[in-house]
Amino acid sequence: xIYYLGxxxxxxxxxxxxxxxxxxxxDIFSIVLxxxxxxxxxxxxxxxxxxxxxxxxxxDLSYLWVSLLASVLTFFLIRYxxxxxxxxxxxxxxxxxxxxxxxxxxxxxxxxxAPVAVLMGLITxxxxxxxxxxxxGRMPLLLGKEFYATPALLGAIIFPVLSYYFxxxxxxRLYAIGIIFIxxxxxxxxxxxxxxxxxxxxxx
Amino acid sequence: xIYYLGxxxxxxxxxxxxxxxxxxxxDIFSIVLxxxxxxxxxxxxxxxxxxxxxxxxxxDLSYLWVSLLASVLTFFLIRYxxxxxxxxxxxxxxxxxxxxxxxxxxxxxxxxxAPVAVLMGLITxxxxxxxxxxxxGRMPLLLGKEFYATPALLGAIIFPVLSYYFxxxxxxRLYAIGIIFIxxxxxxxxxxxxxxxxxxxxxx
Amino acid sequence: xIYYLGxxxxxxxxxxxxxxxxxxxxDIFSIVLxxxxxxxxxxxxxxxxxxxxxxxxxxDLSYLWVSLLASVLTFFLIRYxxxxxxxxxxxxxxxxxxxxxxxxxxxxxxxxxAPVAVLMGLITxxxxxxxxxxxxGRMPLLLGKEFYATPALLGAIIFPVLSYYFxxxxxxRLYAIGIIFIxxxxxxxxxxxxxxxxxxxxxx
Numbered sequence: 001x002i003y004y005l006g007x008x009x010x011x012x013x014x015x016x017x018x019x020x021x022x023x024x025x026x027d028i029f030s031i032v033l034x035x036x037x038x039x040x041x042x043x044x045x046x047x048x049x050x051x052x053x054x055x056x057x058x059x060d061l062s063y064l065w066v067s068l069l070a071s072v073l074t075f076f077l078i079r080y081x082x083x084x085x086x087x088x089x090x091x092x093x094x095x096x097x098x099x100x101x102x103x104x105x106x107x108x109x110x111x112x113x114a115p116v117a118v119l120m121g122l123i124t125x126x127x128x129x130x131x132x133x134x135x136x137g138r139m140p141l142l143l144g145k146e147f148y149a150t151p152a153l154l155g156a157i158i159f160p161v162l163s164y165y166f167x168x169x170x171x172x173r174l175y176a177i178g179i180i181f182i183x184x185x186x187x188x189x190x191x192x193x194x195x196x197x198x199x200x201x202x203x204x
Numbered sequence: 205x206i207y208y209l210g211x212x213x214x215x216x217x218x219x220x221x222x223x224x225x226x227x228x229x230x231d232i233f234s235i236v237l238x239x240x241x242x243x244x245x246x247x248x249x250x251x252x253x254x255x256x257x258x259x260x261x262x263x264d265l266s267y268l269w270v271s272l273l274a275s276v277l278t279f280f281l282i283r284y285x286x287x288x289x290x291x292x293x294x295x296x297x298x299x300x301x302x303x304x305x306x307x308x309x310x311x312x313x314x315x316x317x318a319p320v321a322v323l324m325g326l327i328t329x330x331x332x333x334x335x336x337x338x339x340x341g342r343m344p345l346l347l348g349k350e351f352y353a354t355p356a357l358l359g360a361i362i363f364p365v366l367s368y369y370f371x372x373x374x375x376x377r378l379y380a381i382g383i384i385f386i387x388x389x390x391x392x393x394x395x396x397x398x399x400x401x402x403x404x405x406x407x408x
Numbered sequence: 409x410i411y412y413l414g415x416x417x418x419x420x421x422x423x424x425x426x427x428x429x430x431x432x433x434x435d436i437f438s439i440v441l442x443x444x445x446x447x448x449x450x451x452x453x454x455x456x457x458x459x460x461x462x463x464x465x466x467x468d469l470s471y472l473w474v475s476l477l478a479s480v481l482t483f484f485l486i487r488y489x490x491x492x493x494x495x496x497x498x499x500x501x502x503x504x505x506x507x508x509x510x511x512x513x514x515x516x517x518x519x520x521x522a523p524v525a526v527l528m529g530l531i532t533x534x535x536x537x538x539x540x541x542x543x544x545g546r547m548p549l550l551l552g553k554e555f556y557a558t559p560a561l562l563g564a565i566i567f568p569v570l571s572y573y574f575x576x577x578x579x580x581r582l583y584a585i586g587i588i589f590i591x592x593x594x595x596x597x598x599x600x601x602x603x604x605x606x607x608x609x610x611x612x
Binding site (some may be wrong): 248258269279281338 | 427458523524527530546547558607
Binding site (some may be wrong): 024025048049050051112113115116119127130134137139140150153194198200 | 434558
């Protein structure tokens with residue numbers, strides 16, 4: 001069940017990655033590479049940092065094929081996809097929530113400490129999009145302003161806290177995924193921003 | 205023989221890397237770093253993803269020295285190098301063909317599946333140039349438009365297919381290298397592009 | 409002693425990283441990520457290339473906390489920090505010198521050859537700042553022009569040379585750290601540049 005939800009999340013990451021970063025006159029090769037980097041990049045960075053071998057998409061090729069297929073279809077169906085873009089943003093939010101918490105949990109299960117697990121959850125959720133932005137010449141650090149990384153960070157912090165206080169509770173994972181999804185979905189729906197006192201005001 | 209051809213390919217990657225990315229008033233340190241990243245970057249990403257230790261240029265320092273020497277010489281001889289730039293593009297095309305197929309073959313020999321081997325071949329061929337472009341503020345994903353990555357991908361796909369149907373044929377490697385080289389050389393000679401239906405047309 | 413100096417260096421890298429790259433209206437999340445990437449990025453790339461597991465800030469969380477704390481404080485105290493910016497540049501120079509030489513020494517102790525150790529020292533000193541620049545849309549390779557990477561390279565070369573000729577001399581490390589610090593500090597004080605014959609003059 002979680003496995004298939006994961007594949008749906010990978011597909012959503014690929015599609016929104018292509019739509020967010022695709023530029024006019026870019027060839028199909030670059031477009032598909034963009035979609036795959038967005039979907040698989042975060043987990044790849046996590047596996048390299050934790051020295052998990054082989055990397056998840058080498059260990060199980062399904063992720064690769066789903067991402068490839070979703071990116072190619074997006075290329076050809078882009079005219080129709082934009083009609084359901086808003087729906088896709090919510091599926092993407094679900095993918096963000098799912099991957100962040102699954103990675104946090106996996107890192108704890110490997111025996112790493114909670115702060116490392118929080119960071120690995122965050123990296124899994126957002127690094128793919130950051131690599132994509134670097135490859136297309138955008139400033140990835142503006143991601144934060146869109147309230148994309150922040151919900152992931154909050155959920156990744158809440159999960160080990162819940163697990164500490166309610167160690168045998170089966171629903172901790174679900175609660176943490178829900179928190180990320182709800183904050184991110186609210187941000188999509190109502191456009192949340194950081195308050196002024198939490199944005200940088202350099203002199204001059 | 206293949207080993208020495210590989211060193212020539214590394215030198216060509218370093219030289220064309222410096223020429224493609226060097227900008228006016230850049231210091232010698234940055235120029236040499238550019239050349240070395242272009243030549244060694246792709247194989248480094250491959251070795252990290254496959255957890256091959258140590259990375260190839262740490263295991264055999266020849267690659268490092270050849271790349272360093274070629275980059276330093278290019279810095280001082282740039283006025284003369286541009287006269288033979290066209291020739292260098294073809295040597296670079298040969299390096300692309302050689303590294304892509306050798307990496308594909310090496311990955312299969314390590315026991316990974318064919319799709320992983322194709323990706324590793326592609327990454328070995330193009331990731332160095334992509335990192336160089338990121339470091340100099342270009343958009344690496346336009347690489348595709350120049351028909352640089354696409355020939356590498358085609359050759360990397362054809363090689364395991366040939367190996368599957370003609371498992372004992374010694375020339376499969378040569379054929380695959382030849383295919384990449386011929387397509388890339390044709391692109392240099394006649395300027396090939398993706399047809400319009402394979403380029404991205406976002407609405408608006 | 410060296411350990412605590414290292415934590416001070418990490419704090420200085422975080423603070424100068426935030427100040428160098430922070431842009432108006434960037435949210436606190438991105439700012440803190442910038443500071444942490446600057447401080448921890450170089451050592452992370454080194455540990456991945458050498459396959460040191462786990463990466464240093466996973467093995468000892470102190471580095472993570474110091475970097476996090478320094479980045480958050482910089483965000484809130486930026487108005488006051490700029491008053492001591494010049495002092496911070498010298499602390500940053502000390503961090504550069506320390507990390508470069510400690511990494512060079514550590515790599516030699518692991519049994520790698522001197523050229524690899526020199527590169528790892530250099531990477532540890534400068535890669536964090538380069539990743540930060542990539543994430544904020546700057547051209548990292550202009551680093552060289554500021555005489556930041558060059559002193560690190562010189563010190564990283566001098567250290568194994570000293571160790572070769574005076575193998576039992578306890579002060580080699582100190583001399584190499586001092587050389588980097590003095591050259592970098594001179595560059596901050598008097599603005600050193602590469603001479604014209606060592607900068608790139610592409611035709612046209």
